[in-house]
Amino acid sequence: MIPIIAIDLRNPKPIYEQIKDKIKQLIIFGALKPDEKLPSVRELAQTTSINPNTIQKAYKDLESDGFIYTVSGRGNFVAPSPKKADSKRLEELYATLRATVGELSYLGVPEKNITEVVQNTISNSRPQGGNKV
Amino acid sequence: MIPIIAIDLRNPKPIYEQIKDKIKQLIIFGALKPDEKLPSVRELAQTTSINPNTIQKAYKDLESDGFIYTVSGRGNFVAPSPKKADSKRLEELYATLRATVGELSYLGVPEKNITEVVQNTISNSRPQGGNKV
């Protein structure tokens, strides 16, 4: 199953970041299961009409962020859930969270709407490790 | 009161965006009150050792985003209330919110911690428009 990744060339965000974000989402929200094979660099390059080098950069970044792993000659695969959270990354995420929620609130979005989105997002995100069951 | 704005040159994020973000935060979380005067471009350029053109760009962006307003010859001031919520911007913020919360959850941060940060952020953010009081 090859998930289609839509790229918006007019988006100022770099293409490889758009790819990273899309794949991250697919992993986080469970559309891609652990150890599932991702489309090969060349394959994804063809289906998206993006240059293979650009795809590879996205994959490399995802690997160093611990979302996927690479087996040379075989392809790229979804990593099992990370054991240790990188504290630097967590700080970034918290900062983004505060800025985003703050702006939403400032723009007049009622608390109820915000917390609802947060709740839904959490319950839809991939249960990590599976320890709970 | 001239808020000190710390700029990190090593940060890959463009300087003018760092300035925008910092000032946004000061407004959202109430450190800068409505109609309060912002430091002049020159002044801020001096205290931060940043090129005035860069400061100028940040101010211009903040104005078009409705966070501040400019009075020619007088200076820049904090906007009293956010301009009508731009639905495109709201969608962006929601997308960021979902991505951020999703990743936090995926990285193993318990729901409690996330919602706590969200709650605190909301209650600390500036009551918009002064409608509540």
Place this chain on the structure above:
Amino acid sequence: MIPIIAIDLRNPKPIYEQIKDKIKQLIIFGALKPDEKLPSVRELAQTTSINPNTIQKAYKDLESDGFIYTVSGRGNFVAPSPKKADSKRLEELYATLRATVGELSYLGVPEKNITEVVQNTISNSRPQGGNKV
């Protein structure tokens, strides 16, 4: 002062890794001081006849390893000494150390010679932090 970096194209080790290693050495053994400016990507590309993309890859890797930092529009600079050692990297280094020393010993190099090289290397490596005075 632009240190000349010699590249051996016949060496099976990738060019960007050769560059990384050379620069690491210059930093570790103090030929490049903290906050000293490195040659720009284009400049080094010219003096070495290596493609700029290859140089950039080396610089990016060095940055993510904490040896240098990048200021966009300004250039690349030697990072001050790392505060926290990355435990994963340390493990790699210890493994390499054991393998190397083991093989040297196995090949008949007397203990004296090995420890001498180790001692010299340590005393020549850049004093980090400067706390000791």
Place this chain on the structure above:
Amino acid sequence: MIPIIAIDLRNPKPIYEQIKDKIKQLIIFGALKPDEKLPSVRELAQTTSINPNTIQKAYKDLESDGFIYTVSGRGNFVAPSPKKADSKRLEELYATLRATVGELSYLGVPEKNITEVVQNTISNSRPQGGNKV
């Protein structure tokens, strides 16, 4: 005694090199005695699920490096003593040693810890040639 060789497919290092390194270690640290028989290519291929060609290549390299010898139709055996020290290889090992020790020192590892590892490694490595006893 068939030593178990763990291969990490995610490791970017080629599989045949991982095998070479593992076997080298077993020889250097005495887990495999001189003239002891190594598992056959087929056998090792089965127990590790690695392609026999890959194992073959590792063995061939080990032979030309003087760590093992092959008797046609009989199998592969641990070389009794290292072949005459190849000065090119020694230079490589010294270079690696300096780079590794330098980086460890740079990363803040105290001299004591480094020399301790070196000492232990030397005393655990196989006494070469049996000259000492």
Place this chain on the structure above:
DNA sequence: GTGGTCTAGACCACA
């Protein structure tokens, strides 16, 4: 002038 991104096209090592 600096780094950052992207493309097109090529060759290699590995399995």
Place this chain on the structure above:
DNA sequence: GTGGTCTAGACCACT
């Protein structure tokens, strides 16, 4: 067939 490396050449954003 897969990822990894490299080149040549181009355009952009930032300062």
